[in-house]
Amino acid sequence: MESSSMPGDSRNFATPLASHGLDPQGAVHWNLGWEELHRIAVERGEGKLTAHGVLLTTTGKRTGRSPNDRFIVNEPGLAEHVWWGKVNMPTEPEVFEGLLHKTREYLDNSDQLFVKDAFCGADPDYRMPVRLITEKAWHAAFMHNMFVRASKEELVSHVPQYTILHAPDLRAEPRGDGTNSDAFIVLALDRGLVIIGGTHYAGEIKKAIFTIMNHILPAKGLLPMHCSANTDGEESALFFGLSGTGKTTLSADPGRALVGDDEHGWSDNGVFNFEGGCYAKLIRLSEEDEPAIFSTTRRPGSILENVVLNADGTPDFDNGSLTQNTRGSYPIEAIENRTPDSMAGNPKNVVFLTCDAFGVLPPLSKLSPEQAAYHFMSGYTAKVAGTEVGITEPEATFSTCFGAPFMPRHPSVYARLLSDKIRKNDSKCWLINTGWVAGGHLESSRIKIKWTRALLNAALDGDLDDVLFVEDERFGFQVPTTCQGVPDKILQPRQTWHEEEKFDNVADLLAQMFIDNFEQYAEDCSEEVLAAAPRVLG
Structure with missing residues (x-):
């Protein structure tokens, strides 16, 4: 019936x-x-x-x-x-x-x-x-x-x-x-x-x-992507990154309209959101830090998942007694600063976000299309002691295409599409480290968000076009020597360490981790992508 x-x-x-x-x-x-x-x-x-x-x-x-x-x-x-x-x-x-x-x-x-x-x-x-x-x-x-x-x-x-x-x-x-x-x-x-x-x-x-x-x-x-996207009305930008790297924070920009926060496709027409809404993590959500998302939790039509309520019926976003993975779903119309059709033109900037706890990767680097394919397939970030039980030293985490659980084809298929589209559209690809330099997480504080934003905005606005870049000797990508609003010294991590020999040892260790992880993909990759691997110098 x-x-x-x-x-x-x-x-x-x-x-x-x-x-x-x-x-x-x-x-x-x-x-x-x-x-x-x-x-x-x-x-x-x-x-x-x-x-x-x-x-x-x-x-x-x-x-x-x-x-x-x-x-x-x-x-x-x-x-x-x-x-x-x-x-x-x-x-x-x-x-x-x-x-x-x-x-x-x-x-x-x-x-x-x-x-x-x-x-x-x-x-x-x-x-x-x-x-x-x-x-x-x-x-x-x-x-x-x-x-x-x-x-x-x-x-x-x-x-x-x-x-x-x-x-x-x-x-x-x-x-x-x-x-x-x-x-x-x-x-x-x-x-x-x-x-x-x-x-x-x-x-x-x-x-x-x-x-x-x-x-x-x-x-x-078409290239399907696990990323967020925004646009200034003319040029769009993509933000890839695993949990904790700052993807949501950095893609939320009052000067740029949101295309979507999680899943997109890249066609010859440009970028389009897969979804009609957002599925945001709500643990420790605050109105001050994320006002747009916070407002949706008071908007009828939204759904809160596994959130604990206070006695007065309001959400207690600091309460993780049911799970740390508290969630809220809401239609994208709940976000005011967005594109009306959830679409934008071809990306002029592709941003990979990583939180490097080893203190080795520069705060910002520029990648070639082949290097973009290599780092896209690697999908690197690092877990830090205290974030999970049993972790006492920085632990490298690799999630291919920054979304391994959802990629059914061989990673080289997606990487090849990405590098082809970067090359075809003359897009710039950037790797941003939102983690540490100056000795890594045990010796220093995480890079200031204002420095990361200054570097990101300079990259998106073209302010780095006339800046001198130097090549990183291990990873091969290009690193700017200066950026307004950012101390020159932190742009070259080796210069921030008290013991350069110790930096070299840790940098070689991380480079070897990349190489070991990439072995599983090597068989189906081009020689150009394989050549983009870092080198161990010690």
């Missing part, structure tokens, strides 16, 4: 649920607005409202992604181009069929289902129609926030290219179902299907579709 319990729903008869192998016995809600979804979520006990009327939800024991429970079906077709390994784990078609049957049967017997149709990708030339079928109203509301919303006219003819069957309360049985736990996220690339069960964490929904976009766009000559 397919029905809708709400009058005036934007039902879609182009692709009824029977086409997904479903025959639901309960009510089906088609494309409800966020107001109705939030009301139903509260009525069903899926969440509650904060003092500001914002929906608050909790996700149980799984408060983040479950990477060990995500699989791609290993079958002929698109999966033949997957780079298999610990990140992209295969599962056999028979396992998928069993889980698919179990998921369909479960959803068929749910008392209510919520269908949400949308698009992934703001550029009409490249956007992908997607659908979520879920047992939870609040997950449908999350879909409404995070993807590009379809108009009423578009809903009438909306035919999804990929559909997520979402059953967060369904638990797998590892021994019988062929899973690693009671949760599963399985992508069937050629069937246009994703099945998710056993986890309420909403981020699995958007990251599943992001992974699919990362797989299909390169075949069309």
